[in-house]
Amino acid sequence: MDGAASLQQVQIRFFTKQEQYAVTDAPTLVPVSLKRYGLSEIVNHLLGTPDTPTPFEFFIDGKLLRVSLADYLRENDLSTENVVDVEYAVTVRPPSDLGTVPHDDWIAAVDLAGDAIVSGCYDGVVRVFNKSAELVRTLNSHEGPVTAVLASASVENAARLFSGSHDQTIIEWNSDDTAKLKYIGHEGSITALAASAADRVLYSASWDGTVKAWKTGVSEDGMDEDEEASAAIELSGKRRKGATPTKAAATTFLGHTGAVMAVAVDQRNPSVLYSAGWDHTLRVWDAASTINTSNQNCNKPVNSMDHSVPSGLLATAHSDSAVRVWDLRTKDAAAMKLTMNTKQGWVSSLSWSDNSPFMLACAAYDATIKVIDIRAQAPLYTVKEAAEGSKVLSCKWRNGWLVSGGEDCTLHIRSCA
Template sequence: MEVENGEGQVQVHLKTKQEQYAVPDVPYAIEGSVSTTELNIFLNALLQNKGAESVDFDFLVFDEYLRGRLCDHLREKAISFEDSIEIEYVERFPAPEPQDCLLHDDWVSAVKASGKWILTGCYDNTLNIWTYKGKHKLTIPGHTAPIKAVDWISLDNENGRFVSTSQDQTAMMWQWNIASNAVECVSVCKGHERGVDSVCVSPDAQRFATGSWDTMLKIWSAELEDAGESTAKRAKESGVRTPRMTLQGHRESISAVQWMDNNTLLTGSWDHTLKVWDLNLEGIKTEISTNKSIFDASHSKLNNLIVTASADKNLRLYDARTNQGSVVRSTYLGHNAWVQTVMWSITEEFLFVSGAYDNQNKLWDCRSPKAPLYDLLGHGEKVLDIDWSNPKYIVSGGADNTVRVFKSSKATVENMETK
């Protein structure tokens, strides 16, 4: 029964989908004041009977991670202490380990990993290619203003193709011969009237999309030969490429662009909206209104949810599939400055990373709105971009002229199966 300060006993059932850690399905009486630490000790004591080594767990109580005392969690959810409480436990995702620091000559505003390479874009107008071990392969000049975004088009053992966008109002397509370590610009994409803030290549690598301070979303061919251009011969000779499609709808800068599939695009903007575009219809399919400028947005193919980064220090979770799209599913508190960049894991359905002007990266589980799983420290200045395209590494660029690399240790359980 509950005593006055809520520290009486509570009856709980302990459940897990990770069968190797299952304990008998019987009611356990525990103190209402327990936190994750005491629950871990209790659960590991039960598992000791099986001769298992101590394991770190997180505990889900009514679909949210326990981050304080159990009694406070139950009060907040208005759950009676008389009820039998089901607690689900999952093995804790291990802390990413800091690796190398890649030194640049200026702010690093764009990072994108693919295979064994990291592509970076800088405020000194250059692109750079690195290995995860910190070996610098190439500096690529060509843009005439700071780089704002980069993405890989294709990569194999012999060639890499990628695209970069800049405040010089262009996107540039590049071909890299890996053996000779030579790179050439194959196209300059012209059409935006202000700086180009975001870029994303379609899943089939046939097209890419750009978002700009001119409020326009433009779609371009990502193929080496752009047969779709009526002036293809002239364009090829001059190396200039024009957009295949221009989509109007945002009222301010487009800060985030992501393909949800080969014909559907997500955009986020300083105009406080998220938009989902249907390229077959050349129009907006869904619009989510928020009350904050969106600096970045990321859609997960694993759970179909969208997480946004904003000026008010918070991250927010939305579901683009519902009619209540504007309803925030969760708000994540932890940064204490503008959140500039966010990205879902491509292999772990509950995990995402963020970077902010408080010089910090954070690794989150979407079921833990009150606190991140881990702070990824290292940057001495604001974080401008973060990337988790390679499941093994989280990489981020900052205004301290560095890229920080964190190795994402894989949990022993395949894919942290908890669904």
């Protein structure tokens, strides 16, 4: 930038959706040479916190500002006479390592709920840790690798835990680490689990090409979960003493022509269910009737999917390095809002941050995890998880905690807020 250009100024109007950081909306005259750091200094000065500054990111027209104001104006053919509206938000800090926990085999699935971190492992064991990385529960009833785990809160706000396996079963666990119920009916490995916010319906995806719905905590005899807990073994007289009670699916969703790798409930509207898989489709279902209401062509196999409660958007992870973002509330052909090339190779898992409508983490076979702001359409941070060639198989980002695991047989616990 030449000397004359560096002296140019432009009026900008700051605004934010984070009310605790709001400043005056009067236009402020600033040098066009400023980038993120300089703009952050101005906002902190307006907030009266120059000695304890908060780092901010800046956005213009919904896109992350990664160049100077001068470069932005030039790239968008704007004059310095324009007043530019600039949104700002607190910067998500880089993931910070908090601890690691060695496992006996590959970690295929992880989840977070409250203070609990759950891992599902190829040794067939489900493990529960606290956030100090201390093992607090060991659950061992599966007869094959554990490939899906789900820890969630019930209507009574008590933790509930489910796991799915290569043994084609799903287990609901008691608080004393014994199997409460075994859900049977799939004819292939379980790939993913999801639950409605009320926690009374569990959904499972499988290599058999189906999604199934299960009424949790209620026996086939119509008993509620308290009655079943006290009389589970005696219900029919047909179960051998000490056996885990079994349940059949309430409904089955048919339509996929390949393995179903992901299932998600729309937590804003639990009557809507999403599934995706290796038939290259993302499907929308009416959860009550099992009617397939719409389909989206994903172009490539889908390995993972997550629904964002803050934004209502879906994100899917693919084998072509891509993460695709969808708004299936729209009825037009533009449901796919964004395709990002993560340059990670096979993207195995992804998870939205539950604290932001824009941030997600994705894990891949290149041994990395990337933190992405969809407004930037590029990774903000890249974390090298393990040695080259050691695939990351699962990640979960909730409440400022990012956990992951894979072929390095290690549970990684990080803060990311």
